Amino acid sequence: MAAVEMPVEKWTGKVHEVRLGGEGRKSIVVGGETTLPFLHFEGSIPNRIAVAVEVQDQEPSDWATSLVSAWGDVLRDPGAWAKKAAEFGADIIVLRLRSAHPEERNTGAAEAKAAVDKVLSAVDLPVIVLGPEVAEKDNEVLVAASEVARGSRVALGNCMEKNYRTIAATAIADGHVVIAKTPIEINLAKQLNILISDIGVPVDAILMDPTTGALGYGLEYSYSMMERLHLAALQGDAMTAMPMVCTVGEEAWRQKEARVAEGVPASWGDHEQRSLLWEEFTAISLINSGADIVVLRHPKAVEVVKATIDRLMSQV
Amino acid sequence: MALTGIEIYKLLPKTNCKECGFPTCLAFAMKVAAKAVEISLCPDLSEEAKQALEAAARPPIRLVTIGAGERKVEVGNEVVMFRHEKTFYHPPGLMFRVNDTAAPEEIAKLVEEVASYSVERVGMQLELDGFAIDNKSGDAAAFANCAELVESKTDLPLVLMSSDPACMSAALEKVATGKPLLYAANKDNSDKMVELALKYGCPLAVYASDGLSELAELTEKVSEGGVEDIVIDPGARDFAQSLTTLTQLRRLALRKSFRPLGYPIITFPGEAAASAEEEALLAGQQIAKYAGIIVLDRFSPSVAYPLLTLRLNIYIDPQKPIQMTPGVYQIGAPKETSPLCVTTNFSLTYFSVAGELESSAWASWLLVCDTEGLSVLTSWAAGKFDAEKIAKSVKEFDVAKNISHRSLVLLGKVAVLRGELEEELPDWKIMVGPLEAMDIGGYLKQHWTA
Ligand code: B12
Ligand code: SF4
Numbered sequence: 001m002a003a004v005e006m007p008v009e010k011w012t013g014k015v016h017e018v019r020l021g022g023e024g025r026k027s028i029v030v031g032g033e034t035t036l037p038f039l040h041f042e043g044s045i046p047n048r049i050a051v052a053v054e055v056q057d058q059e060p061s062d063w064a065t066s067l068v069s070a071w072g073d074v075l076r077d078p079g080a081w082a083k084k085a086a087e088f089g090a091d092i093i094v095l096r097l098r099s100a101h102p103e104e105r106n107t108g109a110a111e112a113k114a115a116v117d118k119v120l121s122a123v124d125l126p127v128i129v130l131g132p133e134v135a136e137k138d139n140e141v142l143v144a145a146s147e148v149a150r151g152s153r154v155a156l157g158n159c160m161e162k163n164y165r166t167i168a169a170t171a172i173a174d175g176h177v178v179i180a181k182t183p184i185e186i187n188l189a190k191q192l193n194i195l196i197s198d199i200g201v202p203v204d205a206i207l208m209d210p211t212t213g214a215l216g217y218g219l220e221y222s223y224s225m226m227e228r229l230h231l232a233a234l235q236g237d238a239m240t241a242m243p244m245v246c247t248v249g250e251e252a253w254r255q256k257e258a259r260v261a262e263g264v265p266a267s268w269g270d271h272e273q274r275s276l277l278w279e280e281f282t283a284i285s286l287i288n289s290g291a292d293i294v295v296l297r298h299p300k301a302v303e304v305v306k307a308t309i310d311r312l313m314s315q316v
Numbered sequence: 317m318a319l320t321g322i323e324i325y326k327l328l329p330k331t332n333c334k335e336c337g338f339p340t341c342l343a344f345a346m347k348v349a350a351k352a353v354e355i356s357l358c359p360d361l362s363e364e365a366k367q368a369l370e371a372a373a374r375p376p377i378r379l380v381t382i383g384a385g386e387r388k389v390e391v392g393n394e395v396v397m398f399r400h401e402k403t404f405y406h407p408p409g410l411m412f413r414v415n416d417t418a419a420p421e422e423i424a425k426l427v428e429e430v431a432s433y434s435v436e437r438v439g440m441q442l443e444l445d446g447f448a449i450d451n452k453s454g455d456a457a458a459f460a461n462c463a464e465l466v467e468s469k470t471d472l473p474l475v476l477m478s479s480d481p482a483c484m485s486a487a488l489e490k491v492a493t494g495k496p497l498l499y500a501a502n503k504d505n506s507d508k509m510v511e512l513a514l515k516y517g518c519p520l521a522v523y524a525s526d527g528l529s530e531l532a533e534l535t536e537k538v539s540e541g542g543v544e545d546i547v548i549d550p551g552a553r554d555f556a557q558s559l560t561t562l563t564q565l566r567r568l569a570l571r572k573s574f575r576p577l578g579y580p581i582i583t584f585p586g587e588a589a590a591s592a593e594e595e596a597l598l599a600g601q602q603i604a605k606y607a608g609i610i611v612l613d614r615f616s617p618s619v620a621y622p623l624l625t626l627r628l629n630i631y632i633d634p635q636k637p638i639q640m641t642p643g644v645y646q647i648g649a650p651k652e653t654s655p656l657c658v659t660t661n662f663s664l665t666y667f668s669v670a671g672e673l674e675s676s677a678w679a680s681w682l683l684v685c686d687t688e689g690l691s692v693l694t695s696w697a698a699g700k701f702d703a704e705k706i707a708k709s710v711k712e713f714d715v716a717k718n719i720s721h722r723s724l725v726l727l728g729k730v731a732v733l734r735g736e737l738e739e740e741l742p743d744w745k746i747m748v749g750p751l752e753a754m755d756i757g758g759y760l761k762q763h764w765t766a
Contacts, residue, residue: 004528004577007567038559183697215622216437217664218691220629223604224400231398256668256754257621263675267435269618277596277622284597285626288559288604304593311555 008042011035011234015241015292016203017047018177020092021126023151028091028126030207030292031243036230037288038312049287049309051302052092052128052295053085054249057107057115058099063297064259066275070299078115079122086123088299089306094128095119100141101132109144116145120152128155128179128245128295135163146170155179155207157245159196161188168201179245181209184218184225186232186240193239207293208242214251215282222246223289230290246286249297252279280304287312319372321349327365328358335359376569377578380519380545382409382446382609383473384495389445391547391608392580397566403633406580408602409445409609410623411475413586415452416462423465426615431470435621436671438638438663442624444472448499448611449487451478456486463487467494475499475521475582475611481508492516497609499523499582500549501538503530510541518545521582525551528564532576539576546579547609553588555598562606580608592619599623604630638663639689644713645670648679652720655680655764657749657756658706659727660687660695668753669727676757678764681718685709692729703733707740725749725760 014034021027030050035043059076060068074080082093097115099107116129129145131138142156143166157179159167164180171178180196182188189210196206210229213222226244233241252258258278261271268274279301283294287309296302325345336357338344347353355361355369379393389409396402412430414423427447434441447466451459459478466474467490474496478484484498495516500523501509513520520543524531531550538546552561562581568574583602589595592614599610603626612619632638640661647670659669661684673680685705687695695701706726709715716722722744726734728751737746750759 004532004568004574005572006528006564007571036563038556039563040556041560183694216625216629219626220399220632220634223630224398224634227398228400254752256752260754265435267433267617268621269616271618273593273616274618274621277593277618280593280597281600281622281626284600285604288601304597308555308594308597312559314556 006041009035011043013234013236013238013241015230015233015243016206016238018204018207018243020128020153020155020177022153025120025124025152026126027153033230033234035234037290040315045313047292048091048313049291050091050293051089051306051309052094052245052293053088053090053302054094054096054247054295054297055081055085055119056096056098057111058105060098064253064275065261066272067253067297077118079118082119082123082125086125088302090125090302092126092128092293093119093123094130094295096130096132097141097145098132100137102134102137104132106137107141109140112141112144113148116148120149126154127152128157130157130179133158133160135160139163139166142167143170146174146176149176150174153177157181157207158209159192161192164192164196165199168196168199171205172200177205177207179207179209180242181211184211184213184221186225186228189225189229190232190237190239193242197239203238203242206242207245209245209247212246212248212251212282212286214248214255215278215285216257217251217255219282219285223285226286226289226291243292244290245293245295246283246291248283248286248294249279249301250295252282253297276300276304284308319349319369321346324348324355324369327361327368329360329362331360333360375578376573377566377580378544378546379406380547380580380608382475382495382497382519382547384493385471387445387472388495389473389609394566394606395570397570399630400634403635404631406608407627407631408607409473410599410620410627411446411448411473411609411611412444412615413448413450413477413611413613414462414466415450416455416458417452420465423462424469427466427469430615431472433617433620435617435624437625437628438667440628442628444620444624446473446475448475448477451476451480451483451487454480454483456480456483459483460486460490463496464490467491473497475609479505481505481512484509484512488512488516488518492518495519497521497547497582499547501534503534506534506538507541510538510543513543513545514541519547520545521547521549523549523551525549528561528568528577532574535576535579547582548577548579549582553584555588555601558583558588558598558602559605562602566606581606582609582611583607584611584613586611586613589613592616595619596623600626603627637689640666640684642684642686642709642713644715644718645682645684647673647682648677650679650681650718652718654678654719655725655760656683656715656719656721656723657681657725657727658683658685658709660685660690660692660701662687662689662691662695665691669756672753672756676760678757678760681715683709683713683715683724692727696730701730703736703740706733706737710741710744723747728752
């Protein structure tokens with residue numbers, strides 16, 4: 001019998017490459033794939049999938065106890081927290097300006113600047129800064145963050161339908177990257193990428209967050225939407241070809257399976273392992289559907305997910 | 317691959333004899349292609365045409381059954397590469413390996429734990445699927461005894477793992493009625509394994525790790541030998557290798573209609589893993605990326621639960637969210653003074669809330685509004701869940717007839733609806749509950765007074 005001929009798809013498109021960091025700080029490039037996740041025989045995957053670690057600008061009051069004990073005292077200081085995250089192997093630090101949320105402390109520009117400055121001086125890793133996801137507050141604190149971080153090429157998020165203009169303008173002015181976030185819908189994602197490009201952000205300065213559903217809580221929607229976005233990119237649609245960021249830790253650790261140790265069915269098993277697996281399963285599933293950056297919370301998950309990425313990146 | 321009208325026409329006698337009830341063979345062919353009539357209406361089909369039509373009707377990946385009885389596992393017959401293209405149909409069987417070198421008590425314990433494992437999610441009981449008995453000892457009697465022991469403890473399907481036909485035969489003498497999967501025929505033992513598969517009517521796994529050409533050659537040999545129910549093992553073990561090889565196999569079957577590899581695939585994630593977590597994650601990848609049977613080496617509930625949840629997520633039909641019928645549901649045995657809560661009819665949302673009410677022991681009434689199967693914020697953002705909809709549901713399902721009070725607990729995520737809802741339902745007291753269902757017990761304890 002003749003040798004089996006491997007089916008190879010001919011893709012015409014490519015995920016855009018986006019660089020973060022640089023100028024005295026470590027830089028990282030994400031994206032650039034010309035094939036589906038980890039199909040090395042068919043195209044190139046020039047950049048490793050990145051693992052980012054989430055740091056907040058105030059001590060989280062609602063985090064699961066296992067997360068709190070994994071980090072310890074550093075939770076009170078974003079600089080120390082970022083440093084420890086770097087030690088645990090983070091490729092990127094994600095600073096969430098949570099205190100700016102109107103239902104938290106409703107802090108403003110000054111506090112945002114201070115927090116960003118702390119993180120930038122504590123580590124030399126590339127940084128992503130996220131607002132509290134309330135349109136007006138995001139504008140306020142991200143503009144401030146943008147200024148402090150000038151020269152460090154950070155990513156600012158999130159640009160949403162309502163507030164992309166201000167954030168995009170600030171990013172252009174200060175040479176940063178933006179994150180476009182839409183709720184699990186391919187047309188909305190594409191539309192927002194077009195709007196952001198139209199006001200002058202180059203395609204190598206846009207990341208997109210298609211919205212993450214955790215394992216058991218909408219994962220399948222994110223999974224399929226990301227496969228569709230990635231396929232569209234490979235088929236040549238430049239406006240769906242932005243590298244994807246997934247807020248895995250935030251979603252996974254919100255769920256009962258991760259948070260609650262007692263009063264749950266015995267069939268849920270050991271809480272420690274289950275909660276970690278909840279985050280890791282969400283991460284690996286989304287990496288296999290096209291994620292370029294996963295944002296994690298637990299140090300052990302960082303270790304396991306990084307090791308898995310290494311194995312997926314190895315050519316066979 | 318389905319044939320076109322023209323392709324079918326070419327296979328017909330082309331005499332236009334009208335026996336089929338159509339004026340011409342071509343007209344008939346078109347109807348057959350549209351699946352409006354059966355090809356058997358033509359009395360003059362040649363043998364060759366019949367075979368060609370039958371071959372074309374065969375699914376590109378064969379559906380293979382493992383086990384007998386209620387808990388048998390059916391795998392294969394997938395039709396798409398990506399779940400959004402249609403859906404994935406046959407969830408992979410999750411089996412656990414039992415070594416025939418282990419002590420009988422240890423084996424009995426594992427079998428008991430796996431077979432009785434069950435976890436509830438969205439109103440479904442999720443369960444594990446079977447056991448793979450591994451002839452680690454190389455000894456026929458030990459293997460047969462182990463198989464017999466496992467079978468005496470469970471009705472779940474079995475995989476018999478031995479490359480020695482004599483050992484396989486010994487085990488089959490004990491457990492063949494359960495139609496286990498025989499693992500595996502390889503290039504050295506395939507004649508004997510085929511013989512056994514035929515003798516006992518069991519499906520047969522085919523193993524070749526030195527390339528897909530060798531694997532295809534071997535499956536052809538096995539199928540020529542008369543065994544049709546084949547499961548393949550290309551020997552790919554680690555993350556990247558498994559992803560690459562299983563993707564190639566799925567593409568060959570679907571895109572190239574390549575019959576010799578159009579079979580479900582068996583994987584062994586534990587063989588490339590140094591820890592339970594690694595094994596679980598690789599198994600998770602294989603659930604999404606194309607495995608049919610997954611044999612795991614380490615069992616624990618904290619691994620089984622996320623794996624089963626992932627399998628449910630990936631294999632759910634993307635076109636239809638699982639929904640509840642709208643109406644008033646009773647949680648426990650509510651009385652007329654019990655709390656009334658409102659939620660949406662997305663089953664995940666409903667079961668999160670119902671589950672919390674149950675476990676916090678609040679007998680209550682749960683009003684489920686028709687949001688077309690969407691979750692709370694999704695349906696709210698889509699304009700399918702608002703004060704008007706809730707008020708309408710309160711009236712439509714005559715919620716008031718069951719209860720003596722007029723208090724309604726609104727879900728925290730749509731607290732903004734409170735004002736409007738008070739206008740829509742002037743006789744009612746609207747209470748704003750917590751954001752997450754898991755806090756509802758505590759909330760009711762603090763605030764419920766009827
Ligand atoms: C999966 C998902 C989808 C799926 C739909 C899944 C489904 N069947 O509902 C899809 C992809 C189709 C989708 C579509 C859209 N989505 Co959507 N989606 C999500 C996602 C990722 C998860 C939702 C989910 O399943 N949650 C799990 C369930 C169990 O949660 P829940 O219903 O809220 O229930 C919990 C609580 O509310 C509470 N609870 C429930 N009932 C009750 C009752 C009482 C009494 C109490 C006390 C508590 C309580 O307990 C539950 C468990 O804790 C979220 C983002 C996220 N990560 O959460 C966005 C999200 C909900 N979607 C959003 C949007 C905007 C949309 C779209 C409108 C976008 C668009 N313009 O097309 C569409 C609309 C769909 C349509 N057909 O028109 C937004 C809503 C924004 C907002 N705040 O208003 C979100 C928040 C994303 C975002 N950040 O922008 N979405
Ligand atoms: S019965 Fe067969 S041969 Fe006769 S017209 Fe119909 S298809 Fe043609």
